[in-house]
Amino acid sequence: MLPYLLLDVDKCLLNIESMIRKARASKVFFRPHVKSHQSIEIASWFRKRGVSGITVSSLKMAAYFSNHGWKDITIAIPAIALDANKINDLAANISLNILVESAEGIDLIGNDAKHELGVFVEIDTGYHRTGISSDDKHSINNILLKIKNSQLVFKGFLSHFGNTYSAASRDEIVQIYKSSIDTLLALKSHFQAIFPDIQLSIGDTPSCSIINDFVEADEIRPGNFVFFDVMQWKLGSCSFDDIAVALIAPVIAKHPERDEIVIHAGAVHLSKEFIVDENGNKIFGLISRFSDGKWSDPIEHAFVTSLSQEHGIVKIRGHEIHSIHPGDLLAILPIHSCLTANLMRSYQTKDGKVIEMMP
């Protein structure tokens, strides 16, 4: 059924292999984020190469992967008291870490912990989403004391350097990484007297792809690198050839008078994530030709410029439009592969095999 999400397994395996090698070279624990693929089968490709721990972004995802043999899981979103029972149930069966970023959570979750439950404290080094500001040593100290007095096992500081996503260059990503890791190292040494075994867990895809060694960290948690996408390519995290998924969609209309084709690929397939080009135009996907199960380099000056629920409008400037016809299949390179995968709910390999995602 069209459209479908084509997974280039070879590219995906190379992306996995490359990140595993980097983690080993830096002697950091590799705990890939599975929210990007949400697939037991793809996770098994990591396991076959020795990966034993994963990161998830919801309790539901933790329960699913735990039911499928993963026994070492970090839920990388701040825990809430409402989930205390479910967290306890899960911790009975696996080695589980949760994330906290305020002292309030510790009282309710920490005192109810019936099984060994690891806890990371989230530190904000500049992204300003969740996490205690790295400057706020007072709050960090408070939360560490609360953890010490609870039944939780303090693991260390966890941070997501998500500000790398708005970097203008690879150099800026390197700078964000360096200043963020320095901040975490300073915190670690500040609290080392009382807590000698503080781990540092980091790992956005831009840093993990561009930085060559993470020796200062103890653990990395990137996710998106498994597929990469147009956003990562533009950031400099990967080459175009590293992108491992593309949406295969049919052309349903052609309007050369407007330099446009329309594809059956909308917001329910690609997501409404976009990047903005140098002229301020929104781009919701790049377009490649598709044949023999493979996609070409992107067609120059061809962009998905708007999306409604099921339709995508593609602007194609130049002569390329003349050889494209209604009914043709095109490959759409997604801006943010995690969101596209999340919408499509399964992958198809070039051999026609379907790989399901969690329900």
Next chain:
Amino acid sequence: MLPYLLLDVDKCLLNIESMIRKARASKVFFRPHVKSHQSIEIASWFRKRGVSGITVSSLKMAAYFSNHGWKDITIAIPAIALDANKINDLAANISLNILVESAEGIDLIGNDAKHELGVFVEIDTGYHRTGISSDDKHSINNILLKIKNSQLVFKGFLSHFGNTYSAASRDEIVQIYKSSIDTLLALKSHFQAIFPDIQLSIGDTPSCSIINDFVEADEIRPGNFVFFDVMQWKLGSCSFDDIAVALIAPVIAKHPERDEIVIHAGAVHLSKEFIVDENGNKIFGLISRFSDGKWSDPIEHAFVTSLSQEHGIVKIRGHEIHSIHPGDLLAILPIHSCLTANLMRSYQTKDGKVIEMMP
């Protein structure tokens, strides 16, 4: 499991009832678009009130609803030759209409039609997505002749006045409706000598909500009105109280120093659809307090201002933030309810009943 999509069944039934009454008053056939809810149960609420035909946006959706007792379906996205066999199979069992917007499609689908298959020709009256330009009588004539010589049954002209979504006022929506319907009426009369039974099928939610009578049309196909959302409210299609779905999500962090809270509601729950406020700020959702299964009016000056995969950042200016704490549940009113529903895949009523969507 949090977050979940709460459906206010009473509001939804009122929305359905109100549109049914309007359609009856105008004596037009009501063929609601089910892509907005994708639910057999919600579709059954229409059926109980006498609705017998539906609109879908994909062959997959047509097959699903046909398997669940719907026997009169229009697939409102241009058909492609690749799908000819599946279309034929479906037409064997139900009364099926497809949509075409170019002569190329007719050759391949039309000559293979093994069962009665209705066809609408899509006309572009100004939205510029799919459809033959209403000015292009030459192409329209060509396609009508091709249909006449094929095994397809010509039904009429179908149009989606999607440009109402970018209207600045209710008046502008009325103007777009009037000029678009006039355009279609002129086309109908132009081709009436050869095709005396041309139906006009129209029906975006903004027009269908704001216009009081559609006597010029033969059929309306709105979908979103079943739930409405913030976008429709801002367009003037509905009141805030008509909005029938809200995402119930927990607060996972609070940062009063930035006037921000963070909710566990991200792009995988709400979609990245946004509106832009008068200051140029993106708004991905409105925030209401939630208790006893009901949501309040939106909190003033509180907006979801950015979304990552699972996190939403909410800016709250003023004192309201002081009474909100991590672990609290808030109701997030979606910008585009169809996309939010499509991501959530099920509804929960205030009695805790779960209504599934198509798989």
